[in-house]
Amino acid sequence: MTQHAVFLSYNSVDKAAVTEIAHRLRACAIEPWFDEWHVAAGDKWQPVIEKALTEARASVVFIGPSGVGPWQDEEMRVAIERRVREPGYRLVPVLLPGVTRSTHGVLPPFLANIRPVEFQSGFDEEPALRTLIAGIGGKPPGPPIAPAIAASSVTPDRKPPPRATRDSYLPSRAGSRTESRVYELTVHFERGEDTLDTRYYLPGSDAIASASRPWSTFEAPLGSIATALDTQPVASLQDLIDRHAGEWGAFLFDLLFGSAKQWEDVLRTLFHQPLPATRPNPPWAPVRLRIVARDEPLLLGLPWRLTA
Structure with a gap:
């Protein structure tokens, strides 16, 4: 993978949630490109974001109750275009708490046919994080550990x-x-x-x-x-x-x-x-x-x- 394995695209109102998930990805040796961490003070942020989008091997699009933000919409369209051009490029939608697949119109049309990752109640949900990591790597998550004999x-x-x-x-x-x-x-x-x-x-x-x-x-x-x-x-x-x-x-x-x-x-x-x-x-x-x-x-x- 490149230095930044995955680009994180999000609505600014969901920054706190995405920050927590970014930390968890790093703890699992997945290096995210997160604008809060990688745009230096004084830089023109648009060219920096464009470069990160073209260099990352995958993109994660976070969707919260407020939907897709204006700049996030532009990032998402670049990622969708790359996915069409490059078969190996990974694009993973992530539904944040408060949003489910049944929520009307939650997924933009070009993401609607891609299986999303759902964080239902918090960001320490091991199955969701495991599914996200596997999705970034292009692998199925495998079966969970079933509780049975203590x-x-x-x-x-x-x-x-x-x-x-x-x-x-x-x-x-x-x-x-x-x-x-x-x-x-x-x-x-x-x-x-x-x-x-x-x-x-x-x-x-x-x-x-x-x-x-x-x-x-x-x-x-x-x-x-x-x-x-x-x-x-x-x-x-x-x-x-x-x-x-x-x-x-x-x-x-x-x-x-x-x-x-x-x-x-x-x-x-x-x-x-x-x-x-x-x-x-x-x-x-x-x-x-x-x-x-x-x-x-x-x-x-x-x-x-x-x-x-």
Whole structure:
């Protein structure tokens, strides 16, 4: 994409709403061209807007209860003309709260046959934002996560053994992009005869992903960690954990999430970062991590916090 992936066209009365959505697009690695941010004081704004319209790979036309503004109408017509000339150019209508597709005459005729994105009550609606991001990239949004089996309903068969010295919460990292928000993820392990099955849950959802890996990959390292923890005097237990933080942390992260391809899918869903957003880093934000393990003592009481 070009430096500014999408041009935002709006009626000036809807500026506050569009500003909030622009911030959310940037948080998802979609760089918008927004006149409030990109027209310098003293510039002639018409040539700047014309240049932005011709360079952006997509345009979003916001329509609120007040309809299309005079200058917005000109921008919209340029975008419609580009869409006719350039098959790959994306033009996405967005209906702001207070406007629906059933509102009489809400969509100008040349936009009426294009599927719009609808923000029905606010601008933190994850399905609408996901649909908007997918539309800018020319991709379908895919199915939403259907609420069904709550992750909290999955419980361990017994408590961890005494070697558990810390809870399973991952602490927040300094400089985290979204420190004000804590995300929750349940990782459910189930040991088969020769496999370790792993399922991932968000609160109030079915499993968002699953994996099955050979148990032999993890058995010996887990046994070594468990023996070290169980035989260490309590007074020096923390020193032992600190000495092995890097080695054990990397192993436990691999145990939790597997390969980059596996954890990328899980973290995209957890952090609400669908494609085409850049791949989230594991320390993107604080995560409240809940570990559930059935019938396998080696998985209980481990220093999971090292995965931070």
